[in-house]
Amino acid sequence: MRNRTARMLKGAMVPTRILLNMNEVARAAMIAARSISACRTVMGTPFAGTACHQGSAPVSLRKARIHHLCYEYYAKKEAGVDTEKCTVLLTAIDQGSLSGAAEALGYTPSGVSRLVASLEAELGLPLLVRGKGGVTPTPECEALRPRFAELASLGRACRDEAAAVRGLEAGTLTVGSAYRPLYRALASTIAAFSAEHPGIQVRIEHANSSTLAAGMAQRAIDFSLMSRREIDCRWTPLSHDAMVAVLPPDHPLAKADAFPIERLLDEPFVELYPGEDCDNSRTLATAGIRPRAAYAVHDTSAAFALVEAGLGIALMNDIYARTAEAEVAVVPLAPARIVEIGIAAPPGRPSPALAAFEAFAVPRLQREAR
Numbered sequence: 103m104r105n106r107t108a109r110m111l112k113g114a115m116v117p118t119r120i121l122l123n124m125n126e127v128a129r130a131a132m133i134a135a136r137s138i139s140a141c142r143t144v145m146g147t148p149f150a151g152t153a154c155h156q157g158s159a160p161v162s163l164r165k166a167r168i169h170h171l172c173y174e175y176y177a178k179k180e181a182g183v184d185t186e187k188c189t190v191l192l193t194a195i196d197q198g199s200l201s202g203a204a205e206a207l208g209y210t211p212s213g214v215s216r217l218v219a220s221l222e223a224e225l226g227l228p229l230l231v232r233g234k235g236g237v238t239p240t241p242e243c244e245a246l247r248p249r250f251a252e253l254a255s256l257g258r259a260c261r262d263e264a265a266a267v268r269g270l271e272a273g274t275l276t277v278g279s280a281y282r283p284l285y286r287a288l289a290s291t292i293a294a295f296s297a298e299h300p301g302i303q304v305r306i307e308h309a310n311s312s313t314l315a316a317g318m319a320q321r322a323i324d325f326s327l328m329s330r331r332e333i334d335c336r337w338t339p340l341s342h343d344a345m346v347a348v349l350p351p352d353h354p355l356a357k358a359d360a361f362p363i364e365r366l367l368d369e370p371f372v373e374l375y376p377g378e379d380c381d382n383s384r385t386l387a388t389a390g391i392r393p394r395a396a397y398a399v400h401d402t403s404a405a406f407a408l409v410e411a412g413l414g415i416a417l418m419n420d421i422y423a424r425t426a427e428a429e430v431a432v433v434p435l436a437p438a439r440i441v442e443i444g445i446a447a448p449p450g451r452p453s454p455a456l457a458a459f460e461a462f463a464v465p466r467l468q469r470e471a472r
Contacts, residue, residue, distance in 0.1 A: 185257030187221040188250040190214055191229060191243075192322070199236035248320055255321035262453040273455025278307040278314040278326035281443065282402075283421050287470040288327060295462045302455045312379040318448055324456050325463070326446045329381055338445040338464055340471040345385045345439040346423050348372075348409050348416040349431040360436035363389045370396035370414035374405050382417050385439045406430055443471075
């Protein structure tokens with residue numbers, strides 16, 4: 103019995119370390135059988151035999167990949183965690199309400215509520231705080247959130263790989279951008295890609311680079327235009343952008359070659375994106391200065407208007423300063439502070455949908471950046 107089961111498990115690509123005792127062997131065999139059945143169902147095409155290999159002739163590597171993903175899925179599901187429930191939970195958190203999650207995913211609100219409640223019961227933990235204003239994650243949920251994101255990503259990867267095996271293109275990608283001036287190039291790229299790949303849905307998310315980096319680490323962002331951050335990712339540089347001071351047109355240094363960054367301590371300061379971990383705050387932290395903010399705004403247009411009126415000086419990326427329609431002076435900082443802007447994608451092997459988008463979008467965006 104042990105040898106027969108071991109041979110079946112070997113064919114089903116089950117890690118050998120699972121063969122610890124007969125109880126674990128029996129459980130692994132059940133999971134393997136379910137994963138094989140899942141592969142038939144998800145792929146829409148049967149495997150030859152009951153294992154990934156029949157005799158000496160292996161099935162395609164892509165089918166083997168699907169089998170492995172399905173094994174992972176059912177191994178996690180046997181532990182009491184369902185990838186679809188994770189997706190529903192994360193969507194409810196992102197939308198801020200169960201009804202918002204229902205609308206986004208095509209469920210009824212009561213259906214979303216039941217799935218979340220089921221996940222809470224399985225884990226024995228409260229995951230959402232429900233109130234009149236919507237839902238928010240509990241501390242326990244926040245602690246487990248990276249795992250929920252990992253499982254939701256695994257479910258998407260399995261479905262996307264299965265669609266590719268069937269010769270179909272499917273999947274949903276979330277593309278982030280930290281810089282509004284890049285939207286035109288990004289939007290035209292997405293439009294052209296969608297025309298060639300109508301089965302792949304692309305969503306756009308706007309946030310600062312640090313927020314996008316955190317989303318990528320949680321598997322919520324698939325592709326991002328951002329400045330470089332300290333995360334594990336596949337990075338493609340696009341351009342180098344200078345941090346600049348934006349001055350009133352009549353400022354004594356308006357025509358200077360450079361603006362000493364320490365002078366921000368002596369000037370009324372228009373703080374852009376207060377409290378955020380952005381290029382501005384990182385530039386000030388590197389210089390070791392904390393200017394006193396006379397005004398705080400979350401929009402570059404507001405910052406330009408305040409500076410034009412002579413109410414203060416702003417610090418921002420040159421990519422934004424070049425779009426100014428106000429009468430302001432743009433002066434590079436001294437010492438110079440350069441930010442690398444590029445494309446970030448999650449580490450490891452991309453899903454078929456992401457691989458197709460990267461192959462299409464990266465060369466196009468590189469050309470636009472020249």
